[in-house]
Amino acid sequence: MTEKFQECAAVVRQEAIGNGIYSLYLKTGSVAAHAVPGQFVSLYCADKSRLLPRPISICRTDPENGVIRLVYRLAGEGTKEFSGLQPGDSVDIIGPLGNGYPLSKGGRGRSSLLIGGGIGIPPLLELAAQLEGKREIVLGFRSEQFLTEEFKSYGSVYIATEDGSFGTRGNVLDAVNAHRLTADVIYACGPMVMLHFVRQFAIRHGIPCYLSLEERMACGVGACLGCVCKTVKKDAHSQVNNARVCTEGPVFNALDVEI
């Protein structure tokens, strides 16, 4: 577990990179220095009638310049507020939160298959950048793509779109099957239904697999027990078959969780 920080982060810049998809760069020295791929930050709204912090995965970290990049989808009033942030503004954040992906499972001489769906794609970008060895990257979209070009710097990219407008028509596993992709380890992030099928695929093929789960959160730091997932074995913290997505996760070994 990495050290956590509470900071008032200055907005470096922000741009829309798709329909309702925003890319936000924040100056936050401590978070940028400590974050590992797959971790997230929680952003607090300036509007105090919106109480709960918004958990957003870290897309890129730039420790040299003390900057993190967040790519998020406009989903409600909270993210609507964030989408209006401009240079000169600031936002209160805590982070880095959660555990992150185990990098050593990939690494030199080993091949990694990265599978991302929709707004689950952004945290895989920093992971792709930090992994060594062969990287095959499968990205699933409804229709419009984002971040695709940036992933191409780190590996072979395969696209699936639900409407068939680009790449394989269907979901990410349709693309995995169409290209007969396999690897020594799978890393995935996306909607729960996608993760459910990626988990089944990994188990069927005997491939180690790490899934980043999403769940509605309140505190974001492990105090409230709002965001749990079902675990196969009794969890050490909870003493029941529940683990906190914000703290024991968001990344879990596919064999350890029931989704």
Place this chain on the structure above:
Amino acid sequence: MNINTKVTICGIELKNPIMTASGTFGSGMEYSEFTDLNRLGAVVTKGVANVPWEGNGTPRVAETPSGMMNAIGLQNPGVDVFIRRDLEFLRKFDTKVIVNVCGHSEEEYCEVVERLADEPRVDMLEINISCPNVKEGGIAFGTDPHTAERITAAVKKKAHQPVIMKLSPNVTSIPDMARAVEAGGADAVSLINTITGMKIDVNRRRFLLANKTGGVSGPAIHPIAVRMVYEAAHSVHIPVIGMGGCTDAESALEFIMAGAAGVAVGTANFRDPHAAVRIISGIETFMRQQGVNNINELIGCV
């Protein structure tokens, strides 16, 4: 100017009246990474039962206008792990510890209270007879005065620490409930637990929470809580601890002036990990500005 923020509740002296509300702060471990637990009057720990509880399905939480809803269902690791891990952790801090206790039956409450009776780190017990998110126990005991009195009397027989009964707002008469637990021997009452609510996802035409209903908390419920704290303070002779949507010094002072000797900060911790400490500082500033030497002058002053 010297100011005195100390309050004494059931013979236990707190350095100030501000504590964390059960369920919003774990046992302090997580928030201790952000804020100084030594500043708090007390840490009130998450409800603990005789054995581990799984709690409800997910989603368990949702935001509402100026508030939130939760239906955690009292997931907890059971009293043995709680003593070994959580109480041990709290030994490091100079603050009082109030342990919130939950159960499905009178026997289960009593079992936990007995296990905690000789733990030196436990300064007080808070008995949760008001959780709206569990089917047996919890609120079932907190909405009927006779049952509440009976549970209080049973717990009091086993407890070696002062007993605070935590009351539900989901009742017709707060004075009836407060008087019932006082008659049962309660040393103090705390209120309010969350107000039962419901939220519907209109796009999916489904309940937003897996439990269908959840407890509403946050600033949205604060005026209701202040009214109920006032009613309780005027119907019993034992101390009252106020909670429900306290987010700043002003909202805490409202509870105190309504008659609360202590104030718990809950949902505000989610909005700001420093909320409780910020409120303590705000109360000190208020006292200096208003020339109040002793916070006890403010308790029930309206």
